[in-house]
Amino acid sequence: MASLNVRAAVVSITFLILVLGMWEMSAQAPEAETAMTEYERLMGGADQESRVPPPSKVIALAWEELSNPFYDAGANDKGIGIQLAYSIYRVLTGYLAAMAIALPVGFLIGMSPLMYKALNPYIQVLRPISPLAWMPLALFIIQDSDASAIFVIFICSIWPMLLNTAFGVANVREDWINVARTHELGPLRTALTVILPAAAPTILTGMRISIGIAWLVIVAAEMLVGGTGIGYYVWNEWNNLDLASVIFSILMIGVVGMVLDLILGRAQRLVEYKE
Amino acid sequence: MSKSFLEVDGLSKVYPDGQGGDLTVFEDIRFSLEKGEFVCIIGHSGCGKSTILNVLAGLDEATEGNLVMNGKEVKGPSLERGVVFQNYSLFPWKSALKNITFAVQARWPSWSKEQVREHSERYLKMVGLDHAMHRKPSQLSGGMRQRVSIARAFATQPELLLLDEPFGALDALTRGVIQDELVKIWEETRQTVFMITHDVDEAILLSDRIFLMSNGPNARIAESVSVDMPHPRARATIFQNPSYHKVRDYLVDFLVNRSSTALPEKDGTPKVISPAGGDSAPTPDDDSQSASPAHAVNA
Ligand SMILES: Nc1ncnc2c1ncn2[C@@H]1O[C@H](COP(=O)(O)OP(=O)(O)OP(=O)(O)O)[C@@H](O)[C@H]1O
Ligand SMILES: [Mg+2]
Numbered sequence: 207m208a209s210l211n212v213r214a215a216v217v218s219i220t221f222l223i224l225v226l227g228m229w230e231m232s233a234q235a236p237e238a239e240t241a242m243t244e245y246e247r248l249m250g251g252a253d254q255e256s257r258v259p260p261p262s263k264v265i266a267l268a269w270e271e272l273s274n275p276f277y278d279a280g281a282n283d284k285g286i287g288i289q290l291a292y293s294i295y296r297v298l299t300g301y302l303a304a305m306a307i308a309l310p311v312g313f314l315i316g317m318s319p320l321m322y323k324a325l326n327p328y329i330q331v332l333r334p335i336s337p338l339a340w341m342p343l344a345l346f347i348i349q350d351s352d353a354s355a356i357f358v359i360f361i362c363s364i365w366p367m368l369l370n371t372a373f374g375v376a377n378v379r380e381d382w383i384n385v386a387r388t389h390e391l392g393p394l395r396t397a398l399t400v401i402l403p404a405a406a407p408t409i410l411t412g413m414r415i416s417i418g419i420a421w422l423v424i425v426a427a428e429m430l431v432g433g434t435g436i437g438y439y440v441w442n443e444w445n446n447l448d449l450a451s452v453i454f455s456i457l458m459i460g461v462v463g464m465v466l467d468l469i470l471g472r473a474q475r476l477v478e479y480k481e
Numbered sequence: 482m483s484k485s486f487l488e489v490d491g492l493s494k495v496y497p498d499g500q501g502g503d504l505t506v507f508e509d510i511r512f513s514l515e516k517g518e519f520v521c522i523i524g525h526s527g528c529g530k531s532t533i534l535n536v537l538a539g540l541d542e543a544t545e546g547n548l549v550m551n552g553k554e555v556k557g558p559s560l561e562r563g564v565v566f567q568n569y570s571l572f573p574w575k576s577a578l579k580n581i582t583f584a585v586q587a588r589w590p591s592w593s594k595e596q597v598r599e600h601s602e603r604y605l606k607m608v609g610l611d612h613a614m615h616r617k618p619s620q621l622s623g624g625m626r627q628r629v630s631i632a633r634a635f636a637t638q639p640e641l642l643l644l645d646e647p648f649g650a651l652d653a654l655t656r657g658v659i660q661d662e663l664v665k666i667w668e669e670t671r672q673t674v675f676m677i678t679h680d681v682d683e684a685i686l687l688s689d690r691i692f693l694m695s696n697g698p699n700a701r702i703a704e705s706v707s708v709d710m711p712h713p714r715a716r717a718t719i720f721q722n723p724s725y726h727k728v729r730d731y732l733v734d735f736l737v738n739r740s741s742t743a744l745p746e747k748d749g750t751p752k753v754i755s756p757a758g759g760d761s762a763p764t765p766d767d768d769s770q771s772a773s774p775a776h777a778v779n780a
Contacts, residue, residue, distance in 0.1 A: 379570075381566055381568060381570035382570060382572060384540055384558075384564070384566070384570070385564075385566075385570050385572070387539075387540060387557075387558040388538060388539075388540070388558045388559075388560070388563065388564050389560060389583075389584055389587040389588070390558065390559060390560050390587060391587060399583070400572070403572070403574045404572075404574075406574075477574075479573045479574040479617070480573060480617070480619035481619060
């Protein structure tokens with residue numbers, strides 16, 4: 207009896223082969239028709255262009271791109287690795303800046319009912335704003351497209367971290383706080399040695415949600431500001447009508463997003479505890 | 482009066498009753514503890530025992546009254562008063578040992594790492610958990626967790642130990658085993674202990690005196706019952722001591738028949754009762770002393 211993992215892998219691969227096979231066949235179908243007139247061939251050729259490319263073509267392209275991911279042949283022709291690196295750099299910069307503010311402020315709000323009441327209305331108004339809505343304002347004030355994209359990441363990743371930190375800190379069990387008090391720990395040591403580890407799983411959940419949102423938003427933001435990054439790359443290839451590249455970069459966006467999530471998932475498991 | 486180790490003078494606590502009025506949970510609580518005493522407090526649920534204990538710990542504030550320990554007024558929590566909470570309150574992200582080193586480090590910040598560890602391990606050993614010291618609380622049974630929690634409290638060697646129903650959540654068998662641990666560790670350290678319990682037998686096994694609380698609201702500590710039996714006492718043989726039954730009958734009678742009407746002395750201090758001594762037996766001390774060699778033979 208094969209283990210569940212093995213059986214799942216078999217089903218998974220079968221599924222992949224089925225879907226790819228169907229995709230390949232439907233994409234190839236018009237080519238199977240023979241005896242085209244000159245006109246048909248001309249039209250068929252043009253038609254071919256707007257058809258979704260078959261997986262074989264995408265895989266061939268992926269092989270080519272991934273074997274030399276960091277080439278740089280001018281503004282509109284950079285390797286996928288370079289484009290992804292730009293996007294990751296922006297996401298991480300905006301994300302870390304958000305973290306630097308969300309964690310301390312979240313602690314403050316979580317520990318002080320006064321600050322919670324005072325700041326909550328602003329958070330509630332600012333939180334539902336689509337991060338891209340900030341873009342024009344950011345471009346106007348910052349006057350730099352790269353920094354504006356980073357700002358948009360900052361603004362979209364701050365809320366889940368802020369709210370989860372505040373929630374986690376506010377809900378630390380009273381008993382643990384009392385243990386800290388009876389051991390005469392100061393406020394800073396209580397925060398670091400009791401509240402932080404107690405709230406860490408909740409905080410990391412927020413950080414994980416944030417990184418997911420940031421990665422969703424960077425693609426749209428780069429489509430807007432252009433220049434570099436995976437979002438710009440997708441849009442640029444669409445303008446070139448290079449659908450194989452579009453599909454390939456979509457897959458790469460998925461892979462990088464998954465890796466970011468995996469990393470935070472690991473971190474989450476490190477700080478988790480069972481009561 | 483002011484010579485006692487701990488002086489509690491006219492403590493009362495008022496909570497809002499939820500309908501716009503006030504609820505006086507307990508009032509005019511007066512008692513004193515001597516250094517090295519083990520005192521249990523018994524009373525019906527809701528009479529305010531936990532609140533009194535939290536006030537003693539400095540975690541809660543009384544509405545009225547004074548609290549003086551070692552000549553100093555109690556303001557806020559302190560390492561001089563260790564607390565064992567009913568639900569263990571160990572940090573689940575720390576191992577059993579780390580839970581104790583955390584406390585020991587807080588108590589003696591100047592100690593070296595080895596010193597802290599050695600001291601902590603000694604107390605874990607006292608409660609018989611040296612084999613499980615690297616396990617997290619979630620990997621320990623309820624009884625083991627409470628032992629860690631007791632070890633943590635004793636390890637910091639506070640001047641006063643406050644235990645809030647430390648065995649309340651344990652089954653009878655485990656409870657008995659840990660009572661024995663507590664007897665052992667207390668014999669070794671002779672720390673001053675103030676403990677809440679619902680268990681009459683547990684109170685007799687452990688205490689020098691037992692405070693009886695009348696029912697709330699407006700609860701008082703009505704009586705202070707002396708348990709004149711020599712230490713160390715053993716759970717298996719204590720019932721052979723004639724004093725045991727007299728004390729037990731007295732306590733049960735109070736809890737069943739008199740707890741709603743009982744009052745302290747006119748000056749507010751609890752009535753001092755000595756059930757084993759108030760009898761026709763000539764001297765209570767002789768009585769208990771003659772019984773103790775019999776324990777030793779039987780044990
Ligand atoms: N924060 C609070 N607000 C209002 N009333 C409270 C509060 N805390 C406790 N009380 C009331 O004070 C009374 C005493 O509570 P306490 O927890 O001290 O009782 P207890 O004697 O320890 O009971 P038990 O044996 O069940 O633990 C109860 O009637 C309770 O309803
Ligand atoms: Mg209680």
